[in-house]
Amino acid sequence: MTARNAPRVIIIGAGISGMAAGCYARMSGLDTLILEKHVLPGGCCTAWSRDGYLFDYCIEWLSGTAPGTAAHQVWQELGALDGKTVTHFDRFNHVVDEDGRGVSFYNDPDRLERHLLALSPADARPIRAFCRDLRRFATLDLHPLTPPPLRTVREKARMARTVLPAFRLLWRTAATPMDRFADRFQDPLLRRAFRHIFFQDTGFPMLPYLFGMAAAHTGNGGFPQGGSLGLSRSIERRYTSLGGEIRYRSRVERVLVEDGRATGVQLKDGTRHEADHTIAACDGLTTVHRLLDGRYTGPRIDRLYQDVLHRPGTVFPAMVSVFLGVDGDFCAREPHSTTHLLPADQAARLPGALQNSLVVQVRSRYSDGFAPPGRTVLHCTYFSDYDSWKSLRRTDRRAYRARKEQAAAFVRDFLERRHPGIGARTDVVEVATPVTTERYTGNRQGSVLGWMAFSEADDLVAEVVNRDRLRLPGLRGFSLAGQWAGMGGLIRAATTGRYAVQYLCDELGTEFRATPSGGGPPWHPSMLGHLPQLDPRPRRTTARRPV
Numbered sequence: 401m402t403a404r405n406a407p408r409v410i411i412i413g414a415g416i417s418g419m420a421a422g423c424y425a426r427m428s429g430l431d432t433l434i435l436e437k438h439v440l441p442g443g444c445c446t447a448w449s450r451d452g453y454l455f456d457y458c459i460e461w462l463s464g465t466a467p468g469t470a471a472h473q474v475w476q477e478l479g480a481l482d483g484k485t486v487t488h489f490d491r492f493n494h495v496v497d498e499d500g501r502g503v504s505f506y507n508d509p510d511r512l513e514r515h516l517l518a519l520s521p522a523d524a525r526p527i528r529a530f531c532r533d534l535r536r537f538a539t540l541d542l543h544p545l546t547p548p549p550l551r552t553v554r555e556k557a558r559m560a561r562t563v564l565p566a567f568r569l570l571w572r573t574a575a576t577p578m579d580r581f582a583d584r585f586q587d588p589l590l591r592r593a594f595r596h597i598f599f600q601d602t603g604f605p606m607l608p609y610l611f612g613m614a615a616a617h618t619g620n621g622g623f624p625q626g627g628s629l630g631l632s633r634s635i636e637r638r639y640t641s642l643g644g645e646i647r648y649r650s651r652v653e654r655v656l657v658e659d660g661r662a663t664g665v666q667l668k669d670g671t672r673h674e675a676d677h678t679i680a681a682c683d684g685l686t687t688v689h690r691l692l693d694g695r696y697t698g699p700r701i702d703r704l705y706q707d708v709l710h711r712p713g714t715v716f717p718a719m720v721s722v723f724l725g726v727d728g729d730f731c732a733r734e735p736h737s738t739t740h741l742l743p744a745d746q747a748a749r750l751p752g753a754l755q756n757s758l759v760v761q762v763r764s765r766y767s768d769g770f771a772p773p774g775r776t777v778l779h780c781t782y783f784s785d786y787d788s789w790k791s792l793r794r795t796d797r798r799a800y801r802a803r804k805e806q807a808a809a810f811v812r813d814f815l816e817r818r819h820p821g822i823g824a825r826t827d828v829v830e831v832a833t834p835v836t837t838e839r840y841t842g843n844r845q846g847s848v849l850g851w852m853a854f855s856e857a858d859d860l861v862a863e864v865v866n867r868d869r870l871r872l873p874g875l876r877g878f879s880l881a882g883q884w885a886g887m888g889g890l891i892r893a894a895t896t897g898r899y900a901v902q903y904l905c906d907e908l909g910t911e912f913r914a915t916p917s918g919g920g921p922p923w924h925p926s927m928l929g930h931l932p933q934l935d936p937r938p939r940r941t942t943a944r945r946p947v
Contacts, residue, residue: 406431407908410665410675412652412691415443415841416890417882418681419635419646420897423478426642427913428905433673434644435665437651437842440929442632444841444848445890449931451828452772453725456763456779458628458848460599460737461492461612463543463891466620470543471891473916478894479638480631482920486622487766492613494735495593498743503593504735507617509534520587530581530594533606536569537614543891547899548866550906573607574854581606596739599759600783603713605854623766625923630767631890633928638917655680655691655878662878665691677877679900683842684850684884685709688872698873700860709844714855716888717754717783718834718846722811723763725828726776730819737761740814749810751803752784752834758814769925775827780811786834786845793835804831849888861887869903870896879904 409425411418414436425432440446447456464471465486475481489507496502503519506512513531517524542562546555563570579601582594595601597609615621624631636646651668655678664674680687685705688697697705708714740758747756761779764771771777793800808829816823834846843850851857864870870880879900883889886896898914905912 407676408433408674409677409679409904410435410673411679411681411881412655412665412687413443413680413682413842413882414438414441414636414646414648415681415882415893416445416632416635417885417893417897418443418679419632419639420474420478420894421679421681421881421900422639422644422646422897423635423642424898424901424912424914425904426639426644427477427915428901428910429913430901430904432644433675434639434646435650435652435667435673436646436648438840439648440629440632441636441646442629444837444843445628445632446841447627447629447928447931448830450830451725453723453775453777453828454627454629454770454925454928454931455721455723455777455830455832456627456629456766456770457721457832459623459631459890461616461621462624462631463612463615463621463889465622465624466615466618469541469620470545471620473545474543474891474894474898476916477914478635479641479917479920480634480894481624482634482638482917482923484625484630484634484923486619486624488616488619488622489736491735492616492737493597493599494738495589495596495741496738497589497592497741501589502738503589505593505597505613507613509538509617516590520585520590523585523587523590526581526584530606530610533569533573533610534614534617536566537610538618540566540611540614542611543895545895545898547869547902549869550902570607573610574605576606578604578606578609592741593739596741596757599737599739599781600717600757601755602716603852608853625767626925626928627767627770629928629931630923634920634923637920637927641917652682652691654693657692657695657875660874661876675877677879677904679879679881679897679904681881681897683844684880684882685844686842687880687884692872692875696872696875696878698868700863700868701872704857704860704864708856708860711856714852714857715845716847716849716852718786718837719781719848720750720752720784720807720834721830721832722780722808723828723830723832724778724780724811724815724826725771726778726822727825727827728774728776730776730822730825731760731762731778734760734762736765746814749806750782750784751807752788754783754785758782758811760815769928778815780815784834786838786847789833789835789846790838793833800835804833807831807833844884850883851887853887858887861885865896865899870900871903 509531516527837846881896
């Protein structure tokens with residue numbers, strides 16, 4: 401129930417952070433309205449369908465699937481996992497080189513150590529060092545539920561008890577680039593494979609690799625039933641059950657400001673909505689320089705969006721995704737996720753490829769409902785540049801479509817060599833480029849994760865969260881949320897929504913409340929609701945006709 405005369409909060413964007421902010425605002429007694437330009441929730445946490453296949457676009461693994469952890473508490477409060485099972489895999493990824501030699505990155509550190517030692521006994525020292533660190537990371541729960549300025553003495557003491565004993569481990573692994581560690585291996589496959597634990601070579605230090613694998617080992621990094629759009633639909637259901645309202649096809653054109661205070665928003669059709677407080681849970685540059693005309697910036701915001709944004713390596717790379725729906729249980733003996741290291745001449749045939757690798761995931765193993773019975777859905781991805789795709793779509797749509805077909809043809813040929821007959825059994829192929837991501841989600845440069853972790857942006861974003869309290873200089877009644885305000889990853893996006901409302905409640909002098917959802921009925925694929933198609937034109941393939 402909303403108290404009479406409760407403050408009115410408008411939230412721009414129904415992505416994970418926007419819906420999280422809406423849920424926490426409703427739980428705390430505030431009146432809310434979420435405005436979303438698209439026809440469904442989730443932002444990048446989404447999926448689409450064709451011919452009975454579900455093309456799940458976002459989640460590789462979800463931090464917070466283990467009960468009793470802080471991240472799991474957030475998902476409980478948001479109802480994200482209500483009624484769902486969670487799929488856990490025994491390995492994080494499998495990496496295969498050009499000669500067919502492979503290494504599996506098992507999540508269990510004991511099994512991983514035995515496997516790696518069998519592959520390369522000469523590399524015993526770095527192998528044992530990595531697995532020793534992995535065991536230590538499995539004991540840590542580092543997700544904070546309250547932003548630093550608002551933490552109680554008890555919360556600070558609890559965090560100190562967790563962090564201080566592990567400080568040297570955290571500092572060392574955060575300061576050691578994975579490529580430097582990988583170069584310690586004598587075995588050439590291990591030198592290359594360790595860089596691809598996270599599917600592509602991200603350039604991260606050791607810490608996130610260890611953190612991710614440890615989470616998977618302890619059950620805190622599984623894949624939720626229903627996948628990406630299922631997660632979004634569950635949070636949407638939680639928000640509306642709390643009395644919140646979402647309006648789709650409602651594109652915000654500008655934030656209304658009077659005397660230095662945000663007073664609401666104006667939509668593309670001219671409609672105005674008044675608010676006591678506005679939370680922008682959408683693209684950061686769009687917020688600062690289009691919705692607010694660049695009038696409310698400061699040294700940190702200016703450096704982020706006028707300098708850091710344009711530097712190499714500060715925004716997570718965009719991707720090309722090629723989905724295939726296949727009649728039959730192809731790839732039954734393959735790991736759920738495999739990175740194939742490609743010869744340079746092969747990789748050069750992948751349009752816009754930034755690295756010599758292709759990731760192939762058997763997504764129909766991740767959750768029920770992703771493919772019709774007896775069929776398989778594959779998701780093949782590679783890091784790609786954004787500018788060439790954007791320029792081509794702007795200047796020559798026919799050439800743009802031909803380039804998408806080139807990516808699809810490469811993937812089909814690649815899979816046919818490994819699984820003869822798969823081409824004749826392929827029902828449908830879908831290709832999503834970095835421009836597709838930008839068009840459908842609004843994310844800058846088609847980046848799914850926004851700012852690159854451990855880059856120049858990291859410290860600046862931390863100051864926006866902790867020192868600026870997710871506010872912009874000179875503007876009252878306005879907050880930021882989302883991956884551009886708090887770095888990428890779904891749990892971090894949800895937490896920025898939580899933080900924005902915690903800061904708002906502190907300003908209003910009202911109690912911040914967060915309660916578990918109480919569960920829900922068993923998940924069923926029908927709960928995804930109406931599924932959009934990426935492109936209304938048919939893309940069904942035949943045995944010998946390339947897409």
